Amino acid sequence: MAHRYISDLTRADVTPKEMWRTRRQIMAGAGAAALGLAAGPALAKLGAVKTGYGQDLEPNSWADITSYNNFYEFGTGKEDPARNSADMVTDFWTVKVDGLVDAPGDYTLAQLLDGMTIEERIYRFRCVEAWSMVVPWAGFELADLLNKVGVKPEAKYVSFETAVIPGVMEGVSYPVLDWPYREGLRLDEAMHPLTIMATGLYDEPLPNQNGAPLRLVVPWKYGFKSIKSIVRISLVEEMPETSWNLSNAREYGFFSNVNPLVDHPRWSQATERRIGGGLFARRQETLMFNGYEAEVASLYDGMDLAENY
Ligand SMILES: Nc1nc2c(c(=O)[nH]1)N[C@H]1C(S)=C(S)[C@@H](COP(=O)(O)O)O[C@H]1N2
Ligand SMILES: [Mo]
Numbered sequence: 258m259a260h261r262y263i264s265d266l267t268r269a270d271v272t273p274k275e276m277w278r279t280r281r282q283i284m285a286g287a288g289a290a291a292l293g294l295a296a297g298p299a300l301a302k303l304g305a306v307k308t309g310y311g312q313d314l315e316p317n318s319w320a321d322i323t324s325y326n327n328f329y330e331f332g333t334g335k336e337d338p339a340r341n342s343a344d345m346v347t348d349f350w351t352v353k354v355d356g357l358v359d360a361p362g363d364y365t366l367a368q369l370l371d372g373m374t375i376e377e378r379i380y381r382f383r384c385v386e387a388w389s390m391v392v393p394w395a396g397f398e399l400a401d402l403l404n405k406v407g408v409k410p411e412a413k414y415v416s417f418e419t420a421v422i423p424g425v426m427e428g429v430s431y432p433v434l435d436w437p438y439r440e441g442l443r444l445d446e447a448m449h450p451l452t453i454m455a456t457g458l459y460d461e462p463l464p465n466q467n468g469a470p471l472r473l474v475v476p477w478k479y480g481f482k483s484i485k486s487i488v489r490i491s492l493v494e495e496m497p498e499t500s501w502n503l504s505n506a507r508e509y510g511f512f513s514n515v516n517p518l519v520d521h522p523r524w525s526q527a528t529e530r531r532i533g534g535g536l537f538a539r540r541q542e543t544l545m546f547n548g549y550e551a552e553v554a555s556l557y558d559g560m561d562l563a564e565n566y
Pocket of ligand 1: 322325326327328329330383384385419438466467468479480481482483484485486
């Protein structure tokens with residue numbers, strides 16, 4: 258079974274133990290498939306172009322990244338998304354692009370990906386809950402997609418929505434958040450070269466629990482801005498409503514830039530726990546803009562970052 262990709266497994270196939278396979282085990286399975294030792298489809302490599310991003314960082318394991326998740330549509334526990342998301346079918350995914358664009362429409366994934374360069378981007382990922390990972394994403398720049406559909410001059414923000422699939426996403430039956438999960442960026446943040454739409458990690462298609470088939474990644478912002486399983490992208494004039502801000506505006510601002518100097522009302526943001534570091538690992542210092550200060554600080558020139566949290 259190890260030759261099959263995790264998101265191809267139906268829930269009936271998946272034992273909790275399989276969800277905890279290490280990447281090395283998965284790769285051993287892939288090797289066996291390549292040698293003809295096992296029947297069935299091989300892993301689907303994306304062939305992401307290598308880049309210089311994050312060459313100095315040590316990525317978390319496949320097991321860490323795919324077993325410790327936040328995806329409230331599938332439950333609020335860290336292990337819920339891996340356990341409960343296998344039935345989400347992403348094969349015939351479409352994304353509605355609307356609002357202030359030249360070419361609005363319902364795009365298939367293939368149409369959206371046409372002409373895009375899939376690159377490997379190894380980024381730090383910092384959750385607002387003060388844990389972090391390093392993830393080798395595969396994806397393309399959101400700017401390329403926005404340029405392809407044509408942004409009208411009046412557009413000032415981009416808003417995103419996640420799929421709502423009752424019966425498959427058990428979490429959407431509960432008013433944990435105001436569904437659909439919604440997020441937004443200012444247009445200059447969306448156009449920044451660090452902002453990507455991820456389609457994979459470790460050069461393999463995104464597992465469902467990580468937001469298949471398409472999710473946003475904004476590495477200098479808290480993880481909740483990186484919205485998963487996107488079905489709608491709208492170009493708008495006004496700052497859009499976002500789910501976490503709607504649920505608690507005092508705790509979750511629109512900008513949510515990683516900032517060790519601005520604490521969450523209920524905990525410090527000065528340090529973080531790196532997942533996979535072991536029980537006794539020392540907490541590490543959180544970096545301004547999650548370590549991307551040189552690239553993004555100028556976006557916020559003249560803004561009070563404590564007020565615009
Ligand atoms: N649709 C949706 N997107 C989401 C979330 C969610 O619950 N639903 N959780 C967010 C939070 S809080 C984090 S930290 C990241 C987690 O991404 P990961 O599971 O790939 O590490 O996804 C973000 N995107
Ligand atoms: Mo998060």
